[in-house]
Amino acid sequence: MLPSSVISIGYAAFGGCTSLIAIMIPEKVISIGYATFDGCDTLNSSTRVDIERAYALALKVIA
Numbered sequence: 105m106l107p108s109s110v111i112s113i114g115y116a117a118f119g120g121c122t123s124l125i126a127i128m129i130p131e132k133v134i135s136i137g138y139a140t141f142d143g144c145d146t147l148n149s150s151t152r153v154d155i156e157r158a159y160a161l162a163l164k165v166i167a
Contacts, residue, residue, distance in 0.1 A: 106130055112137075113158070119143055129158055136161040
């Protein structure tokens with residue numbers, strides 16, 4: 105779990121982290137960098153909502 109004080113997750117912050125199986129993104133997060141979860145193939149389906157939110161935030165930042 106990320107600290108509740110986190111508001112931004114940088115470019116490829118977790119990229120290639122093959123041992124990452126779950127993540128909870130604090131509601132305060134307003135930006136997530138490109139490729140943040142690339143290569144995190146072990147993320148389980150229970151984190152899918154947070155990952156979808158992450159990509160939505162990343163796309164908003166890129167646009």
